[in-house]
Amino acid sequence: MLSGRDKILSFYQSGNTIFSIFTEIKNGLILNEQRRKFSVNLLGEKSDEFKKYIKSFGQNVTIVSLLNESSQSIECIKKTKEIGRDFIKSKTAEDGWFVKTQKVSVEEFKKKFNEIDYLFSPFFILYYFYKQNEISNRLWLLLQDEFITAVVFKENRPIFGIHEKLKKNFSIEEFIKDFLHNFYKEECCYFIEEIAVFDATAGKYGDIKKIEETLLLPLKYEKTDILKVLPALLQKEEFEKFSFTKPSKKEKLYIKVFTAAILVIALFLGAIDVYIKFEENSLAKRVSIMKTEKDKTVLEVHETEKLLKDLNTVKTSMQDILSTNSLLKENIKNIFDLIPDSVVLTRAEFGKNDILLEGESLSKEEFEQFIQKSLKGVYPEFTTRLEKSGKIYRFVSIGKRQ
Template sequence: MAEYDDIKKSCELANDYKQIAICNEKEIKLDQNYFYIDISSKFKIAFLKKDLEKFTKYYLVSPFLILYHFYLKEKNDKALYIFNQKDFITFTIFKENSLIFGKHIKKDENFAFDQFVIDSIKEFYENECCYFIEDIKIYDADFIDENILEKLYENILLEIDHEKIEIDKLLDEICKNEKYLGWFYKKEKKKKEFIFPKWLTIAAAVIFSIMILADIYIRFQNSVLEEKMINLQNEKIDLQDKIEELRSETKELKEIIPFAQEIKSKNTLIVSNIKNIFDLVPDEIVLTKAEFTKNSLILMGFTPKKRYFEEFINKALKNFYQKREVKYKKIENGYIFISKKSRVN
């Protein structure tokens, strides 16, 4: 049982290899360029020898044998058997367990299924006298549209039996069948010649494996160290950049501090002056607005008498603002004033 499981795994469908089917009743001269497999002493399947050198598995199964497998189940000698694949198509007719007509081709871009069947039937009738096909058995591993089958039926008026199949399952079924074993092309396995004793070969393989593992480990460690060094270098560069940024910011701060201190001193002086001015305002005068600028002072308010405001201006503001302009507006109990003072630069 294990032997047939191995065969099943080693089977390959011979689509790409040139092959022909030959009825044993026909006398032919065997071609030395072909390898022949005899099928039940009824017919032969021939492969081109140079094709057989390139296949990879150990058992080669012909598409003709696939159709013979289906024929043996019902032995319909009046049927046309067709094995349809995506890129290949196989066409056979059997009679009394022998394959009397067969074709295996690769489809081209102009391939039309219905026309291929019609042309193949015509070709068969040209070579066979008084033998008629009554129905068609199609084993479809690709997809044939029902409209094409209806069109084919209208042209040939033969019953069509269309069955979908899966190639992998079908190949498994055939390859594990003991009676088919002699019908496969078997590739010879080359025997391995050992120059050294087996134990020495095993020891060398073990040592070689250890050396490879050690090399892989050392390479891995080197890779890790290199990555760490790169990361440290990148961190060093980042630190240097940050140090430069801090130096630049420190330099800017050193340049700004004198200006800030000067501004702070000026602000302190201005606040002191403003406080002094407001402290000197007489009780009789009411300020409604005081607007300070760098070189001027605008005051608005009320005074019961002009002299109160004049005395205040002369006494309190004379030292700060040298130029002055005052406007008065008479109201019922005094004057509303607008005064603009400015410094002489």
């Protein structure tokens, strides 16, 4: 099956004229069509003009044609064991049938048109039409200027078919009657319910549809263009194999080179894909490591901040202690300097904001003066318990400040 962007030259010969169409197809869509016709000389050889036309495409075109040889017939592989050395056959279809024709006819065609790649039987054009809707109990006809092809399909395979050259005073009505007569001799239990005529003669035989009145069978009439059907066959993989010929060696070499190039490109792209995935995995690992390092660093920063906070707290506490100790030291020095000679301390406790003094005094007045003048200025809240024991006074004094 052709694919991508294809250039196809289709042609067939009718009488002394070669009809051709060049078709450029991309992804199943027709981009360009060019129709030409060329004269054939009395010897039946192709014209120099047609030779030059074919050569102008080089190796970049696929050439396909139609074999109008009256010796063609439909065969069943189960019934036909040997086709004979004088015949050649198409590839066997899916249900075990094929078309055979004289080998010399194909060889002469290839000698005459040596550039040919694919050569199809008219039976496969009708099979192409049948495969589009697979209508059974129908007589399928392909009408050309010089040939007529008729076939009946049953369950996806032909059961009776004829391909012959038109005689003088040809009547399509009489041909159909003869066909049906011969058909029912062999297939007495399978009935034709309608007729489909594909006319490739541009209406040469007039109003064909009117014969349904005498045949008493519905008739579907449709004009067809063989030059457009031939490229369509190459777009279907199952039809390409039915050709009597195969692409030339040059074409095969071109296909091999193209296939090799595609393979190299695929390998190259595959290598790039592997490299990108490797780099992605490597990058992912590096990102994971960096994230771990980042988390570790953040944790260390938090721990350092906590340590700094604790150090600041300790520093503040130490400063407070040093300040307090300095004040206490100064207070202690001042208090001891203020104690009169008549007062003896037996216990002294100094806090940051309080003081406890125990001792003895020989004079109540000197003790009270010491308390009132010296200590109450430093400790506004001051309580004293004073007891006389003989000639001395024992005291316990507690002072506080805010």
